[in-house]
Amino acid sequence: MEESQKISRILENYDLCEYCVGRIISKLVNKRSSKLLGKKYLNLFGKSNAKKCFICKNIFENLDYMITNVSEKSSNIDFKTYGLGITLKPSFLERDDYIKSKFKIKGIENLKFEIAKQLSKKISHKTHSKRINDDPELFIQINFKDDSCSLKAKQLVVYGRYNKKIRNLSQKQGMCHACNGLGCHNCNFKGIENLDSIENKITKFLKNKFNGNQVKINWIGGEDHSSLVLGNGRPFFAKILNPKKRYKRLPKNFDLEGVSLSELKKLTAQPKGSIPFKSEISISVKTENPISKIHLKKLKTLQNIDIHDPVRSKNSQQKKIYKINYKKTGTKSFHLDLFADGGIPIKSFIQNSDLSPNISETLDNSCKCIKFDFKNVIV
Numbered sequence: 001m002e003e004s005q006k007i008s009r010i011l012e013n014y015d016l017c018e019y020c021v022g023r024i025i026s027k028l029v030n031k032r033s034s035k036l037l038g039k040k041y042l043n044l045f046g047k048s049n050a051k052k053c054f055i056c057k058n059i060f061e062n063l064d065y066m067i068t069n070v071s072e073k074s075s076n077i078d079f080k081t082y083g084l085g086i087t088l089k090p091s092f093l094e095r096d097d098y099i100k101s102k103f104k105i106k107g108i109e110n111l112k113f114e115i116a117k118q119l120s121k122k123i124s125h126k127t128h129s130k131r132i133n134d135d136p137e138l139f140i141q142i143n144f145k146d147d148s149c150s151l152k153a154k155q156l157v158v159y160g161r162y163n164k165k166i167r168n169l170s171q172k173q174g175m176c177h178a179c180n181g182l183g184c185h186n187c188n189f190k191g192i193e194n195l196d197s198i199e200n201k202i203t204k205f206l207k208n209k210f211n212g213n214q215v216k217i218n219w220i221g222g223e224d225h226s227s228l229v230l231g232n233g234r235p236f237f238a239k240i241l242n243p244k245k246r247y248k249r250l251p252k253n254f255d256l257e258g259v260s261l262s263e264l265k266k267l268t269a270q271p272k273g274s275i276p277f278k279s280e281i282s283i284s285v286k287t288e289n290p291i292s293k294i295h296l297k298k299l300k301t302l303q304n305i306d307i308h309d310p311v312r313s314k315n316s317q318q319k320k321i322y323k324i325n326y327k328k329t330g331t332k333s334f335h336l337d338l339f340a341d342g343g344i345p346i347k348s349f350i351q352n353s354d355l356s357p358n359i360s361e362t363l364d365n366s367c368k369c370i371k372f373d374f375k376n377v378i379v
Contacts, residue, residue, distance in 0.1 A: 003028040006103055011045045014099065017053035018042060019060045019114060024099060027108050055095045056111060059144065060118060066142055067122045069149050074127060074138065076211075077153055078247045082129050083136035086116055087143040115144075137246065156210055156240040157267040158250065161233030161377075162198060166258035170197040170225045201256040202238060209248055212240035218270065220277050221342040223374055231280070231376035233262055237270045277342040278322070280376040285350055285359065287332045288366035296326045296334060298362050307344055308356045319344045333370075346372050 007025050010016070016024065022038030031037050042049055052058055088111070096111040109117075119142065120131045129138075135154065142149045174195040176187035183191045203215040220235040254261045306318040323339035336359075345355065350369040352360040360367040 007041060008045060010099070010103055011042070011047050014054040015047075015051040016042075016055060017058055017060060018049055019118070020053055020055045020111070023109055023111075023114050024105060027105060033109060033114065055099060056092060056115075059092070059115065062147075063115075063119055063122060065147070066119065066149060067126055070123055070140055070142070070151070071126050073149065073151050074140075077138060077151065077244045079127075079136075079138035079153065080129055081132045081136045082123065082127075082138040082140055083133065084116055084120060084123070084131055085139065085141040086112055086119070087141070087145055088112055088115070089145055092144075153242045153244060153246065156212070156243045156246050157270045158206060158238045158240065158264060159235070159267050160202075160238070160264040161235050161262050162202070162229065163231075163233040163260045163262070164198065164223070164227070164229040164258070165260065167226045167228065169258060170195065171199065171219065171222050173197045173199040173203075198259055201259050202236070202261070205254065205256060205261070206238055206240050209245070209250065210240045210243035211245045212243040214241040215239065216241065220275055220379065221279065221377060224347070224372065226371055228373040229377070230373060233260075234374065234377045235275075235277070235379055237267075239270065275379060278378045279338075279340060279342050279374055280378075281336075281338045281340065281346060281372055282375055283336040283338065283346065283350065283372040284329075284370040285334050285336060286368045286370055287334070287363070288368075290331050291328065291334060291363070291365060293328055295363055295365070296328060299324050299326050299336075299359070302357060302359075302362060305357065307349065309345070309348075310354050337375075342377070 018035045018038035023033040026033040174193045175181040178186040181191040216239045218237040319341040321340045325337040327335045347369045348355045350359045
């Protein structure tokens, strides 16, 4: 009797829609919240559903407009799961809290939850997808303040390796010198110069493949613009932001004119932290003074010795040369084959520099790196 009187007082004093009635009284009658429950009690107490709801202002009648908006915007996006966020005017929640507080109603779903529940039913039916909370393929944000919606697809991670078969090709895209990366008319407001690079080639390939907005590449080491990358290639991870075509098949190998990609595959996530690797490197060196085979024997002392880099040592592990082979190629030149930890700056290791020890210091002869190529990169 007490609960019935409370329901009567609510419905006599406030015009509420079927959804809000069903939600507000659900605990009082020990039933699940539903539109049918609200309709039943409105009829029972002779109340009309035609007037504007005190709490939600009949927002549930306008959900179909939002569903149409979501459906149109998501029609060209691949997704099977989605997440949902809702923005409401604070006044909606304030009125909802006012009714619950005035009539001492506890333990019921709030208005925002009910709106999300009804939207989810309609979105799932319209798009043949499922709403989940953890790591959805698409996140839908609906804003009832301005009747708008925005969609953001989960990023896609691609792993691969690249072989660089031509010289004079940079690994990374160059920053625009006119605006220092901020974006201007010279760079079409992209912040980068239209220079040919490995990054540019891979980015174009992945953007076209998955119809993404942007590609961010995490390199496993790097090389000089004049260096070749041979053997099994250099590994990389690429994040494709907001990809619309996430289900497209990725070829295992692909040629990009001077750069060949291999071992391409999609990953659920990128490994966290830095990835240690080792490299086999072929180096051509010139010396200031004549060099002899006896002098070159000193290079064997560099095997298994930590290379100290004062610039990087605070933030990275010590690097080591595991194997070093040499061959005299001229009066003032020789060839080096190294097997070493990744991340050692090769030119600095050859010439007089802050790197200690280095080749010039070991031979007591000023050396210059003419070229160096990567024969293999091992992860």
